[in-house]
Amino acid sequence: MSIEETQPSAPTELAKAYDPSTIEEKWADYWVEKKLFDTPAAAPGTAAFTILLPPPNVTGVLHIGHMLEHTEMDILTRWHRMSGETALWVPGTDHAGIATQLMVEKQLAAEGKTTRAELGREAFVARVWEWKQKYGSAITDQMRRLGDSVDWSREYFTMDDDLSHAVTEAFVRLHEQGLIYRGAYIVNWDPVLQTAVSDLEVESEERTGKLYSIRYPLADGTGSIVIATTRPETLLGDTAVAVNPTDPRYQHLIGKTLSLPLTNREIPIVADEWANPEFGTGAVKVTPAHDPNDFAIGKRHDLPSLTILDKTAHIDLPGSPYHGLDRFEARKQIVAELEAIGLLVEIKDHAMTVPVSQRSGSVIEPRLSDQWFLAVNKAPSTGGESIAAKAIAAVREGHIKFTPDMYEKTYQQWMENIHDWCLSRQLWWGHRIPAWYCANRHITVSRTTPTACPTCASTDLTQETDVLDTWFSSGMLPFTVFGWPKVQGPGSSAQGSANLSPGPLSLSPDLASFYPTDLLVTGFDILFFWVARMIMLGTHFMQEVPNADGTPRTLADSVPFREVYIHALVRDADRQKMSKTKGNVIDPIEIITKYGTDAVRFTLASQASPGTDIAFNEARTEGYRAFANKIWNAARFLFMNIERAKEAGLSTTLVTNLDIPTTLGAPRPASGTWVGAPIETQWIFDRLSETSKTVDQALKDYRFDEAANAIYQFFWGEFCDWYLELVKVRLDFSGENNAATEQSLSALVTVYEAALRMLSPFMPFITEEIWHVLYAALGLEAPAKSIALTRFPQHEDYPQGGIAATDMTLLQEVIVAIRGIRKETGVPEKEAAPVLIFASNPHIGLMVQSNADILAKMARVSAVSVADSPLSGSGTKSTPSFDVQVVYERQIDVPAERERLTKDLAKYEKGLQAADKQLGNKGFMGRAPAHIVEGLRKQHAETLMLHNKTKATLEALPPE
Template sequence: MTELAKSFEPGPIEARWAAAWEQRHAFAPTLDAGKPSFSIQLPPPNVTGVLHMGHAFNQTIMDALTRYHRMRGHNTLWVPGTDHAGIATQIVVERQLQQQGISRHDLGRKNFVARVWEWKEQSGSTITQQMRRVGASVDWDHEYFTMDEGLSATVTETFVRLHEQGLIYRGKRLVSWDPVLKSAVSDLEVESEEEDGFLWHIRYPLANGSGSLVVATTRPETMLGDVAVMVHPEDERYTALHGHQVTLPLTGRTIPVIADDYVDREFGTGVVKVTPAHDANDYAVGQRHGLPMIGVLSLDATINDNAPEAYRGLDRFVARKKVVADLEALGLLVEVKKHKLMVPRCARTGQIIEPMLTDQWFVAVSKAGPDGKSIAQKAIDAVGSGQVKFVPENWVNTYDQWMKNIQDWCISRQLWWGHQIPAWYGSEGQIFVARDEAEARVKATAAGYAGELTRDPDVLDTWYSSALVPFSTLGWPNETPELKAFLPSSVLVTGYEIIFFWVARMIMMTSHFTGRVPFETVYIHGMVRDSEGKKMSKSEGNVLDPVDLIEGVDLPTLIHKSTTGLRKPETAPKVAKRVEKEFPSGMPAYGADALRFTMASYASLGRNINFDTKRCEGYRNFCNKLWNATRFVLMNTQGQDCGLKEHTKAECQPGGPAHGYLSFSPADRWITSELQKVEAAVAQGFADYRIDLVAQALYGFVWDEYCDWYLEIAKVQIQNGSEAQQRATRRTLIRVLETVLRLLHPITPFVTEELWQTVAVVAGRKADGSDALLAHAAYPVAQPERIDGEAIAWMDKLKTLVGACRNLRGEMGLSPAERVPLVVIGDEAFMAQAAPLLKVLAKLAEVQAVADEAAFAAATSAAPVAVVGAARVALKVEIDVEAERLRLDKEILRLETEIAKAEAKLGNESFVARAKPAVVEQERARVAEFSATLERVRSQRARL
C-alpha cells in the first residue's frame, strides 16, 4: 500500500515527472503503418527567447492535443525546435561585444559566427528548458535548430532548385531598410504607430517663372531626391499645369508636373512630391510614368553624393533641420503644421525604417513554375480545395486576401548570422548559384569563366528556413519513414499574427517541393492580454512570467521585473503600486497543472484572452481537491475487496457463485452514466478544437458530481451498505477515479501521472510495481449503452430534495451545525431508499415519514413546506410563533430600508451618470437580491 502525502505540493511532483518522461523517452513516436498518425510542429521560438504567456497558452493547447492522440494509440510526434533568429541573435551578441569595446568587424565574419555559436551553446536553450517546466510532451530526440547541418543542407537545396526553376532572382528593388542594422527587413516586421510630427508646406517655383506649386510633405529631407511633383488628373486647380516643369529647391534641377489618380486631393495642398527611391507608393508611380530614381540616402541613412554638397554626410534628421532652415531662408517655406503620422519602425530594433533601393534576392511567388503553377497559386489552391482548413474558418478570408495580393518575397538580409546565400560572383558580376563552391566553379567553367569567385555575403531571411520546417525536420529530400508518416502534420496551432510570416510561407514551400500540404488544419487562437484587456508588454509593466506563476516569486523580485524596461520610467511607482496591490505577498506558486488548466479554460476559438490570476488560484484548488479526493478513495479501497474480479455471465446468474457479488445503487449507476456523458463531451471538444469545453466538462464532473455528490454518498454506502453494496461502491469509486485521471491527463499531466501510479494498481489497470505510464494509457471512450436513465432521474430527484432541504434551512435561519428532523409525506418508496443519503447530505437529525395530512400538519406546525415531485417536506422545528413574527417583521423592515436606499441611488441621475458602470450594476443587483429575499420572508410571515 502506498500512502499519498497529506497535502498537494506541485513542485517536487513536476520536477520528478518531467525528468522521468524524458529519461524514458516517453514521447518518442511509434511508426506503425496500421495506426493513424498525429503530428504537430511547434512554431519554433527564437533561440534568444524566454517563455512568455503566449507560449504557455499555445503550448498548452498543443500538448493537450498531443497527449490526447498519443493516449488514443496514434503514431504521435510533436516536433520541437528553435529558430536561429538572424536579427535578434545578431543584436544580442553584438551588444555583448560592445560591452567589451569591440565590434563584429573587429572579429571578422568567421570569428563572429563562431562567437554566436558559443553564445547559443551557453544561453540558447533557456526556452526549451522552460517548455519542459510546463510539461510539453515533445519528442526531444527530434529537436532541431534551424542552423543545424541537416536543415542547412535543405535550405541550400531548395534555394538552388528554385533558382534553377527561375523562381529565385536578384534585382534592385525598394525594400524596408533598417539603417542601424544596415539590412533589409521584412515588411511584416515593420510596425507603424501614430506619432506626433509635422507637415511642411514648401513652394516649388515653376521653371517658366509664372508662379509656383506648394507641396505638402512629412519628410522634407527626401526632397533632394525628388524627380517630379504630382497632382490628381481631375483636380481643376492644377489642370493647366500638367506637363510643366518646376525648379526643385536647393538642387537647381527641374522636374515635371505629372498627373496620377494616386493623389488624395484633400490631403495638404493636393500637390505631392515624387521620390521613387525613398517611398513605396512613389516607387509604383515612378514605374508607371517611367521616372528616374535618385537615391539620396546612404545605407546608414546619411545623405549621399547624389545630393548637393551642403548636405552630404549629414544624418537624415540633421539634414531635415538644415533643409527646413535653408528653405525658410529662401522664402520657400510656406507654413508648418502639426500632424499625426504613421511612423514605420523595425519591430526588432525600434529604428525608423527607410524605404531603400538596394540589390536583393527575391522569390518570384507569382511566376509560373515548371509545372505551370506559381508557388502562390499552389498555396491558394491548397486552402481553396479544403486540403488545409482554418479553425475558425473566417481566417480563410484573411489568408486569401493576402495571398491574392502577394508581392515577390525579399529573402536576403545584410547580416552575418544565418544561412549564407549559396551564390558566387565573378569579377564582372556573373552569378553562379550552387550547393557549394566546388559546384559553383564547375558552373563557372561551363560558362567560360575561369577567374576568382566571391561568395555573396548576405544571409537568408529567417522565415525562409522556417518555411521549410514541415519537411526539412522529417528528412527531406529523402523519403524517410517519418516524412511518410507525419507529412502533412495534423494541425498547426498558432496565433493570427504569423499567418503571413509563417503559415502562408509553409504552405507555399511545402506544396511546391513535396506536392503535399504541410498540415491539414490551422487552428488560430487569440492573444493573451492582461486582466484589463491590454496587450502585455514589458514597456507597460504588465507582463506575467509563466514560470513565476508556476513556481511563485517574492514581491520585491516581482516589482523589479515589472518596472524594468518601462517605456516611461516615471511610471515605475505606479506600476509597483499596482503589483503590490494585486500580489501583496508576492506571486503564489500555482504549479504547472493549474496554469495549464487555466490556459485550457481560455482556449475558445479565436478569442483574445484577458488573463486573470484568480483562475490559476481556482484551478490550484481543483488540483488540491483531486488530491484529497484520491486520498479518500485510496483509504477506502486499498487492501479492500473492490469487486474487480471478473465473472462469467453464467456465474452471475441466480444460484451461480457470483450472484449478488456486486449490488450497485442508483447513485453508483448515476455517476457511471455521468462519466459516459463527460467522456463523449471531451471527445467532441477535442474534435472541435474547443479545449475550453473539454476543461469545462472535466472540471464540472470532477468537482460537482464526483467530489461534491458521489464521494459523500459513497461514505454512507460504505458505512451502511451490505457487503455487496460496499463492494460495488468501492469498485465504482476506484474505477471512476482512475478513468478521471486518464481524462484529465492531457490538461493536467503532472498531478494525474503522480496519482495514477497508485490508483491504477488498486483499480487493476497495471501490476503493482510496473513502470507503466499514464502518458501511455488508453484514453477513455464513451459507452452510451451504459447510460442509465432511471438512475439519472433518481439522482436528479435526490439532488432536488437536498436542495429543498437546504433552502428550508436558509429560510428558517438554521445554522449548518443544527441538525433537525425532516418530515415527509408522499413518494414512500423513493423516500425509504433515499433517507440514509438525505440525512447526511442535508444535515438532518432523521427523516420521519408520515402517512396522512393530519400527522404532517401536526408535525410541521407553522414551518415552511417544500413540494418535491409527489412528496412534501418540512423541517420539524419547535417555533415560538410570537418571537418568530417579531423577528420576521424586523427583517422585513430591514430589507425594505435597504431596497429604498438602493432605489434612491438608482433614481439619482447624477449618481448613475458619474458612477462606474460596475457600481451602478452592483446597486441594481442589490435591489434584485433584497427583493427576492423580501418576498420569501413575507411568505414565511404570512404562514405564521
C-alpha cells in the same frame, strides 16, 4: 516490468500536504529521461496525430502567450495519444536571424570588444554559434519544465545541417523554375540593423509630425509650384514633380522644368494619375529611390533613381554640404536653409503614421536596393499554377480549415493582394544565399560551390553576402523536419549531404507517416509571417513528391496541415494587453513557482475558447491550486480506505472487482459489473461516461474551456462533494457487510482512476504522481510507464443512463430542498429531523424512502414518510416533481414567513402573466415550433401548481 522500474522514485504513499514543487520537476525529468514520447514512423494504416511546434526564437524565454500555446498543444497531443493514435509533437527552435545577430552585437558592445565589422564574418558567425550553444536552450529547458510531451529525439534547429541543405535545395529549385530573381526595388530598410525587413516586420505608429510646404521655382523664372512633404531631406533625391493630367491648375506646366531647391539640378514636371488634385497642393515630389509610389512613377516615366542615403540613413552625396549628416539632422539644416532663401512656405503639425522596425525600434527608411525575390504570382517554368494560386485554392477548397473561421477570410484577402516576397536580408547570421558572382557580374545559383562561371568561365567567384529571410526556412519545416528532400536518381546522394542533385523526389518514411501534419496551433500575429508561407511552400514543393504508391500527390495531400487553430491573446486581469511599458507583463515561471504548473495550465485551459481573449487573474489560479489540493485529499481518503480494506482482509476481492479499462486500442462494451449496484454507484458511472463524452467533443471543437470546466464540475462537484460523501454510507469494515463494502470501494477506485486519466492531459503532474501511488497501494503493476500512455476514458467504457441515474438526480434535488428548508426554519445543524415526501409519481416517494440512509447522511434526516396528498404549510418546499416537508416543531416567525411566501407568490404571478401573454398570441403560436409551444404549456402548468400551493400555504398562516 515492476513499478520500481517504471518510476523515478517508486512513490508508495502521498505526502500529507500537496506540494507541486516536490513532484513536478521529478516527473518532467522522468518523461524526458525515459523517452516516453519518442515517436517512430507510424505503421501504414495507423491513425496518427502530428503537430509542429511554432519554433520560438533561440533568443527567447517563456512568456504567458507561449504557455497558453504550449498548454493547448500539450492537452491535444496527450489526448490524441491516450485515444490510441500515434501522436507526434515535433519541437524545435528558430535561428531568428535579426534577433540573434542583434543580441550578439549588443553582447560584444557590452564587453567593450570589437564590432561585427572589425571581427569579420567568419569570426562573428562562430561567436554567434558559441552564444547559441551557451544560451540557446533556455526556452527548451522551460518547455521541459512545463512537461511538454514532445518527441525530444526529433528536436530541430533551423540551421541544423539537414535543414540547411534543404533550404539550399529549395532555393535552387525555385530559381531553376524561374520563380526566384534578383532586382532593384524599394524595400523597408532598417538603418540600425542595416538590412531589409518585410512589411510584416514593420509596425505602424501614430505620431504628430510636421508637414512642410516648399516652393519649387520654374527654371524659366515664370512661376513656381508648391509641394508638401513630411520628409524634406529627400528633396535632394527628387527627379521630377508629378501633377494629375486632369488638374487644370497645372496642365499648362506639364513638360516644363523646375529648379530643384538647394541643388544645381533641374527636374521635369510630369503628368501622372497618382497625383491627387484633392490632396495638398495636388503636386507631388518624386523621389524614386526613397518611396515605393515614387519608384512606380519613376518606372512609368523613365526617371533616374538617385540614392541619397547610405545604409545607416546618413546623407551620401560627396561634395554636398549635407554629406555625412544623419537624415534627421539633415532635415533640420535643409528646412533652415529653405526658410533663409524664402522657399519655405509653411510648417504645420500633421498627424501621420510612421513605420517602425519591430526589431530595432528605428524609423524605417524606404530604400532602393538590390534584393532577391520570390515571384509568388508567376507560374513556374515547369508548369502548373503559381505559388500564391495554389495556397489560395488549398483554403478555398476546404483542404485547410481555420478555427475561428473568421481568419479564413483574413487569410484569403491577404493572399489575393500579396506581392513578391523579398527573401534577402543583409545579415551574417542565417542561411547564406547559394549564389555566386563572377568578375563580370554573372550570377550562378548552385547547390554546391562552383569552380567557374558557367557563362564566361571566370574562376574569380564571390558568394552573395546576404542571407535568407528567417521565414523562408521556417516556412518549409512541415516537410523538411520529416526528411525532405529525399532525392533519387543518378548522381544523387543521401539526405543531409551538401551535394544534392535536381533529381526526382520521393517519400521518406516520416513523410509517408506524418505529412500532412494534422494541426497548427499558433497566434494571429504570425498568420502571414509563417502560416501563409508554410501553405505556399508546402503546396508547391510537396506536389512534386509522389504518394507512396507512385501516384501524383493532390493539392489536398500537399498542404502542410489540415487545420489551423488561432489561439486567444492572454491579457491582464483588467483585459488590458500586456506590455513592458504598462508594467502588466506576467512571468509564467513566477506564477508556476507560486502555484504549480498544473494550476497555471488549468487556469489557461479553463478560459481558452476560439475567438475569445483570456483575462489572466491570479486569483483564479489560486482557485485551481485549491482544486489540485481537493484531488490530492480525495486520493488520501481513497488510500486510507484501501488500507482499511487490506486490514479487513478484503484487498484480494477488491482488486478482482476492479473494472479499469486503461489499455490503448479499440473501444470495448460497457461493463455490466455495476448493474444492481447502489444508486450512487450507478449514477457516478453515468456521470463519468457523460463527462468523458463532453470532454471528447469539446476538445474536437477546441473548446478547452468547456472540457476543463466539465472535468472540474465532475471531479469537484459530482465526485468529491457528492459521491465521496455518499459512498461513506456503504463503507463498513466491521465484517458485517463485506459484499457491499467491496463493491462500493471497487467502484470508488475505478471511478477515481478513470477521473485521473481524464484529467491527465490538463494536469499531468499531479495525476502522474497519484496514479502511480494508486497502483502501489493496490499492490498491482501499473499497466504503463506513465498515465499519459494509458487509455483516455471513453463514453462507451462505462454504463450509462438508466433509472438509477435519473433517481439520483431527483434524490439530489430532495437533499438540496431539505437543506434549504432546515436553514430557513432554523433546524439546528446537528439535529436530525423527520421528513414527509409527496409525489404524484409513486416511484419517487418510494425511491426517496428506500434511500433514507443517504438522506440521513447528507441532510440529517431521522426518518422518511410518504404522504398521501400534496404538502403545504411551514417547512415545505414544492417542486414540479415533489413536495417535501421537514417536520420540526418550533415557533414560526409569521411575519418573515408571510414576507417570503408573498415574494414567491409575486414571482409566480409574473411568470404566469408572461406565459399567458405568449400562449395567447395567435401569431406567435402559429409560427412557433411544436416543441416550443409544448414547453411553454408545461412551464405554465408547473408555475400554476407552485402558485396555488404557495397561495394555500400563505392563507393557512395564523394571523399576526
